[in-house]
Amino acid sequence: MSNDFFQLPFQFDKKQLLHDLNICVDLSWLMHFNSNDFTGEWKSIALRSISGESTDIYAHPNAVYQDTALLNQCDYFKAIVDSFECEKESIRLLSLAAGSCINTHVDQEGGYADGFHRIHVPIQTNSLVEFVVNGQNVPMKDGECWYADFSLPHSVTNKSNEARIHLVIDCKRNQWSDELFKQCGYDFTVEQAKNKYDNQTILKIIAELELMESPVTKELIEQLKSQLN
Structure with missing residues (x-):
């Protein structure tokens, strides 16, 4: 799961x-x-x-x-x-x-x-x-x-x-x-990773956020980009 x-x-x-x-x-x-x-x-x-x-x-x-x-x-x-x-x-x-x-x-x-x-x-x-x-x-x-x-x-x-x-x-x-x-099978080891999401997930979230134009989404995009490695 x-x-x-x-x-x-x-x-x-x-x-x-x-x-x-x-x-x-x-x-x-x-x-x-x-x-x-x-x-x-x-x-x-x-x-x-x-x-x-x-x-x-x-x-x-x-x-x-x-x-x-x-x-x-x-x-x-x-x-x-x-x-x-x-x-x-x-x-x-x-x-x-x-x-x-x-x-x-x-x-x-x-x-x-x-x-x-x-x-x-x-x-x-x-x-x-x-x-x-x-x-x-x-x-x-x-x-x-x-x-x-x-x-x-x-x-x-x-x-x-x-x-x-x-x-x-x-x-x-x-x-x-x-x-x-x-x-329920929640994987707690995922939380212990350095980044909350892997690069693929981060890029997917950024792509979705880029469809919405607002100061809040722009700030979120910058935060997510800083997590990419």
Whole structure:
């Protein structure tokens, strides 16, 4: 297996996931703040946020987060969140509308080697949703639980006729998560390498970033070039 992505050994109940989703579905979901990263409609509502408000969908690393009132109304979502024995940061529901696309991008410090892991629990998805990480399709199904290294190039295309909705949990790495990832086959020796990525991966990331023109991506490209050997 690869450290790029893998399925975690949890299977959640589809009916209970949909029950809690129905509590949230008619509330105020906000368009995702990275407007350059998608086409169509990509919306979110917060279950855990910095302000404690469900409309606060911004995710900032190392900030202090608190549960929203909405999370406390969703018993099954809360049970899932509590089952992860590590500190949680942002927790959101993310909905990608039918026919919409999240463009290829990278999330800075978005991988386990950065002391962070983002967990996806699909609530509503199907085989016509393409979730691609580092050039490989991630075959997520309803009720499953997945980790991916989002510091690698990734994209999502919803070719179906319904919204793709995931529960997304941002977590901090600790001994419990190390043991969990070890059970899943995560290769910790990769982290001990001098560079986080090999040259081929670095060049691939640079090529993807060069498609996006912004001061942030230019800075990332320079950082990655400095890792080439």
